[in-house]
Amino acid sequence: xNKRILVVEDDVAIANLIKMTLTVxxxxxxxxxxxxxxxxxxxxxxxxxxxxDLGLPDLDGIDVIHKVRSWSQTPIIIVSARGEDHDKIxxxxxxxxxxxxxxxxxxxxxxRIRVALRRNTIERNYENEQPLFKNGDLCIDxxxxxxxxxxxxxxLTPIEYKLLIVLSKNVGKVLTHNxxxxxxxxxxxxxxxxxxxxxxxxxxxxIEENPSDPKYIQTHVRVGYRMLKL
Numbered sequence: 001x002n003k004r005i006l007v008v009e010d011d012v013a014i015a016n017l018i019k020m021t022l023t024v025x026x027x028x029x030x031x032x033x034x035x036x037x038x039x040x041x042x043x044x045x046x047x048x049x050x051x052x053d054l055g056l057p058d059l060d061g062i063d064v065i066h067k068v069r070s071w072s073q074t075p076i077i078i079v080s081a082r083g084e085d086h087d088k089i090x091x092x093x094x095x096x097x098x099x100x101x102x103x104x105x106x107x108x109x110x111x112r113i114r115v116a117l118r119r120n121t122i123e124r125n126y127e128n129e130q131p132l133f134k135n136g137d138l139c140i141d142x143x144x145x146x147x148x149x150x151x152x153x154x155x156l157t158p159i160e161y162k163l164l165i166v167l168s169k170n171v172g173k174v175l176t177h178n179x180x181x182x183x184x185x186x187x188x189x190x191x192x193x194x195x196x197x198x199x200x201x202x203x204x205x206x207i208e209e210n211p212s213d214p215k216y217i218q219t220h221v222r223v224g225y226r227m228l229k230l
Contacts, residue, residue: 003117004028006047008038008064009079010057014102018051019080027113035059039067047074049116049151050107054080056090062094069095075116079104085222089176092223095175115172118229133168136230137205138216141166153191159184160203167217167227176224200225 009015017190022029027186030045032038039220042050050068054061055229065076075097083101090100098112105115133140137150139228147154147164162184166175177196181188184196204211218226 002028003048004030004045005049005097005113006030006032006038006041006045008032008035008050008052008056008061008184010034010053012051014079018109022065025110034056035061035064035086038171040062042072042074049113050076050142052078052096054078054082054087056124062090064093065091065096075222076107077112077116079109081154087176090129090225092174092176093178099174115229117192118174135168135171135216135227140164151170154206156203156206157199159199160206163199163203164207167225169230171227174220174224174226180224 005027007015007018007022007029008080009018009031009223015031020028021064029209030041030047031141032041036112038050038052041047052061052064052221056064061078061080068074068076076095077081077101078088078099080091080099081102088099097116100109100112122175126129131141131143133142139151140146142165143150145161147156147161163180166180177190177193178188180196181192200217201211204214204217207216208214216227218228220226
């Protein structure tokens with residue numbers, strides 16, 4: 001598989017659980033028990049993915065995210081006992097890609113790992129200027145600014161199209177309300193969140209076969225949205 005994962009966790013029991021899970025599933029891995037050693041390992045081993053606890057003995061996990069993001073876009077999955085919405089939003093806004101709350105399901109963590117690694121591959125394709133995005137029956141032609149579902153072109157408003165583009169370029173990543181507002185509207189105001197929800201609902205009606213049970217755009221209540229990779 002040749003995917004190296006850096007696990008940053010000071011709880012020995014949790015670290016051993018994650019280590020065993022990664023070993024059984026064929027992932028190479030390194031363990032760091034504090035923030036400073038984690039930053040050194042990010043530079044030295046250049047992992048494909050980072051699993052990060054927020055409650056470290058030396059640095060807060062948010063500080064680690066900021067430092068990593070200053071030079072690297074390596075996917076970061078938070079695994080933390082902090083389960084409040086504001087903790088999730090702060091971590092995601094800082095640059096984390098996903099958030100799993102302790103105690104966690106091993107199967108769920110593995111699924112999140114697969115999504116993050118796939119998203120990283122997709123982003124490298126974007127860097128190679130791939131003009132088409134394909135995900136299930138959804139196809140976006142970035143050059144022609146057109147969107148197709150199952151081969152049929154659909155009409156989107158400018159705001160709907162911008163939302164879809166941002167989601168498609170961050171497949172598998174939870175995007176907070178603030179991030180989407182900044183990317184699409186260029187400013188952030190909590191009073192605009194209801195408008196964001198309305199546009200997301202109309203977008204779903206156009207691209208989802210069953211908007212009440214969406215397969216492309218997943219809602220994270222009070223946090224934001226994620227486009228799933230099919």
